[in-house]
Amino acid sequence: MKNVDSTQDKRRDILEAAEKVFRANGFTAAKMDEIAELAGVAKGTLYLYFDSKQDLFVSLLEDRIWEYVATLTKKLEEVCSVQGFVQTLAKVRGQLFVKNRWLLESLSHSLPDFSKEFRMRIWNLRKGLEEPTIEALTRLLPPDYPIAPLQAAAMVNGALDYTVGTLILHGQPVVLEDVARALEYILLPGLSQAPGEDYSGQ
Amino acid sequence: MKNVDSTQDKRRDILEAAEKVFRANGFTAAKMDEIAELAGVAKGTLYLYFDSKQDLFVSLLEDRIWEYVATLTKKLEEVCSVQGFVQTLAKVRGQLFVKNRWLLESLSHSLPDFSKEFRMRIWNLRKGLEEPTIEALTRLLPPDYPIAPLQAAAMVNGALDYTVGTLILHGQPVVLEDVARALEYILLPGLSQAPGEDYSGQ
Amino acid sequence: MKNVDSTQDKRRDILEAAEKVFRANGFTAAKMDEIAELAGVAKGTLYLYFDSKQDLFVSLLEDRIWEYVATLTKKLEEVCSVQGFVQTLAKVRGQLFVKNRWLLESLSHSLPDFSKEFRMRIWNLRKGLEEPTIEALTRLLPPDYPIAPLQAAAMVNGALDYTVGTLILHGQPVVLEDVARALEYILLPGLSQAPGEDYSGQ
Amino acid sequence: MKNVDSTQDKRRDILEAAEKVFRANGFTAAKMDEIAELAGVAKGTLYLYFDSKQDLFVSLLEDRIWEYVATLTKKLEEVCSVQGFVQTLAKVRGQLFVKNRWLLESLSHSLPDFSKEFRMRIWNLRKGLEEPTIEALTRLLPPDYPIAPLQAAAMVNGALDYTVGTLILHGQPVVLEDVARALEYILLPGLSQAPGEDYSGQ
DNA sequence: AATGAATGAGCATTCATTCAT
């Protein structure tokens, strides 16, 4: 009992320390020494829980992403309109982005020297990250909607992430409600129109 | 004169070599030795033209981005409708993304250990990259459009980049015409509607 | 009683595991973890029976060498001619060499970082290994034989070991009877001749 | 000119430092830092001249062994009797052994973790080391001598090395003339006898 | 301006040993 708990505790401590250090420095510049010190364990202990720096990094991504995916999936299952979808997405994914921008950006970056196994794990994460959005859109968009859910999801997610990223870049406060409103204003008409409709404003 | 030309030639040779090596390996894994060899100069010569590896990297980004910004600015100046804007953007920025994905991703990634000066130069690039889009939208959107051009631009650019990135990730062919069409279908209604209009599909 | 037996059993298990691992990897590359696992005990238990990796290694050598020395001593005591000596030696020591080449080579190799105490123990082993040969030759050679038994023994042992080693190196099968015959052919005349005899072939 | 010389000088300096350090500590315990310091160069410089610690080690063996092989080959070519052969061998190989005992022992030891390439290079050295002896014996022994030169050479070399090693082990002075005499006394009769001869002293 | 040999700080990983249980 105690052993299992203490083992899980230590693993969690290490992941938390790793998150801070990776976030602050990026993968390459992060130092295992610093992670160990921050986690309050000896350097060698890191290797009892993770095979390598790469494994630690990807395990961290997995831990955080799967947790987020589960949350988002649950929230989106309760949604029954495209509008609700956009609002929920903006809130949940936007929050993730604000808190873990580096994490999402790490995913879309090919890390140096990563072995095939790790590239595969990252690839799975990237795909998994889109799953809830794709699923929700598949359910909510009209069956004859002319854009594939994969692409529609990419556009919504891209618009959301990039907007939040831009606000951060420009030092402006990120108010997710405002972002949600803008997202609705720009995307909802296109997502809501019937396939045959003339969408051009002319 | 001759000296200036030869100097410029060598600088260009180095930038071209650097582009290939950085693209193939990313910043950290790229080696100055390889760049020098590919450029046909001695290792020490690199330091006659650039202060450091970081300087070479950022100079390369600047060189390529400003060139692209000039092109896009010119193309967008000829555009006189939101629809034309979306089509032109998809073509020009989409092309850049397909060819220089690593370049754009480098911009949005916090490079490890980069000094403040370099972070600033990269920040300028990121802002400059959005300029033409913002400018065009400022001109083309109705004056009372409720979304700030900065955010609108972010959404269009994000939707475009993320869609192309997703296609690449899934190993699907990137046909920019199709991407442009999907972009139009989803974004144009929202970008074209009058401010007071009821956009919700209900 | 029971305790003693069980203790002896465990000690023997560890030595057997250690033999396999040391033989396969050599001293430095052998890992205590692997030895413990193969012996079916916990890593810490090794240190209840042996002070250190070095102690385990040298204890193993001692265990095996003294056992071999006892065997050879007994066999050589029954021998009553130089020819019988050569034959018996080729058979017994040759066998040891074929089966435990690494063991003999370990003895003649200065192990890295071994402390003085351990070097001494190894030195004793090396000397002990020659004892039976020296004793037998002292008994069998004519009292006025001009070569000291120590040197004569060294020559016989060296010729034997090196020949077997060479055969192994060249991937040739080691037939100890053949080796014994060659050894006899080359060494016996010299070992058998009376001191004053003219041994040169001229 | 100067560059080539200075390059050769530095390579030689490194080899000399490596010899001292490897001799004193063995391969595994030897530290590249110490070699660099002793050679008076920076650690990185070692890697300009040798690919790795293993490469440095094997290159050193090669350098020393080939030099010795050339010397021995030349000396043995002038020899025209088995007796002369034994004397010359004792002098030249004995000298090598006294000075570079660790070197010869390194050869007959399977170094830990050595890659196939390096094992091959060491194997070639071991074979090359026997070449001059085999060649000389092939020339000097009667054509119908019943022992293959390879085995005869192994016996002579083994007897010689082991004798010298034993003297060193026992702390006795190594007088090569005495060793040569003992070697002659014991080996010459066997090496000189005609094939049909009865060699047993009985 | 150009070279390229030399530098040396920096770092992930291993593994014998310990000690609380």
Place this chain on the structure above:
DNA sequence: TATGAATGAATGCTCATTCAT
């Protein structure tokens, strides 16, 4: 006695940068 989780010192190798020529 026995365990095995935790330790942390130890080390080969890389590569951006310098500088004598």
